[in-house]
Structures are given as C-alpha cells and as structure tokens.
Amino acid sequence: DIQMTQSPASLSASVGDRVTITCRASQSITTYLNWYQEKPGKVPKLLIFGASSLQSGVPSRFSGSGSGTDFTLTISSLQPEDFATYYCQQTYSTMWTFGQGTKVEIK
C-alpha cells in the first residue's frame, strides 16, 4: 500500500491567516493527489484534484502544489467557513489511500 502522511495533524489559525498543509507519499504518485474538506456532520468535499487543479465552485483562496511524493494545500486567507478537517488522497495505485487528516481550528 502507498502510505500518505499529513502534517501537521492539527493547527490553530486566525481568520485571514495563510495556512499550509503538507502531504507526503511513501512512493511517487506523480500528480494523482486530491484534497478534500470535511466539516462535522457533512460529507467530504473535493477541493483539489490532480495535485493542483481547483474543483469547480471551490474558492480561489485554495490552491495545491507538488508532484512525486511531496504535496501542499494552501489556503491563502483563512475564512470562518474554512475551519474543518482536510484530507489528502492518492489515486495512483489500485488501492487508494487517504492521509490521516489535518484539523484546522480557530485560534
């Protein structure tokens, strides 16, 4: 299995802050990397696909970068509705895997 490791596991930030979440794959996954946002009581929402492409309807303050084994999700200016848990996901292998999640909390 390809292991996905996210860091940090949680972070505290203020509205307006720039936030960066990192995801590392245990082997190269080229750009088969997606990012999802999950809020309590809601199903996960696709934010970024293919490492850097913004899903339709997702605000442009979200961006993704990286290839190979190292990826980042950046929120350029954190908004109140962005407090949530974020997951990376690899779809390179036939067995897909998620990172363990990063919880973004209000400072």
Added chain:
Amino acid sequence: EEQLVESGGGLVQPGGSLRLSCAASGFSVRNYWMHWVRQAPGKGLVWVSRINREGSSTTYADSVKGRFTISRDNAKNTLYLQMNSLRAEDTAVYFCAREIHPGGVDAFDIWGQGTVVTVSS
C-alpha cells in the same frame, strides 16, 4: 439532483455479517466506478473497496480483503457491500462514493451521507 443513499447498517456481533446498500438517484451508476469508504468514530477516512462499471473488476483494502465483497446491480442503480466475519475494528460510518475523472485523474465527487455499522457483543 444526483444523490447516493446508504442503508443496511446496524449493530452486529463480532463474527457476524451485514449487507450495505447504496442507492443512486439522479444519475445512472452503470456509467461510473463506485467505491466504499469508512470512518471510525473520531478517526479519518479509510478507503475500503471499488468496483468497475460492469462489476467484473474489484479491489479491496488489505484490512477487509477476504471478508468484504463489493458488488453492484446496474439495473437497480444500486451498489452493495457484503461484510462477513466482522470485527470490532470494522465499527465505522460507511460511505459510498462516485468516482470521476477530472483532467484524467481519479477523484470522488459525490458521497452518500453514510450508514453506521457497530460491531459489538
């Protein structure tokens, strides 16, 4: 509206079985690869299984291989997950999800609301 609705969850004893269903509406599942994902209480998302459009190809996470079987009935527009030899660690909310291929990569765009499976004596 395109929607997925899971059912079939419940309380089962260790070693028991359950069959989950995922009914699609607003679109035809025959056009999509479909998946199951689970989330244990307070934990992260874990991919479980996927099935191709025709139902002829399936893949499983190592943790459920040999115990779970994914299947589909395209005529009924429904996905299934047969879960046997259940263990306490299978306790989770089980989601079905639709696979899409934006820009040539794979991702989930629609998720069901989930059905709760509790394995306990």
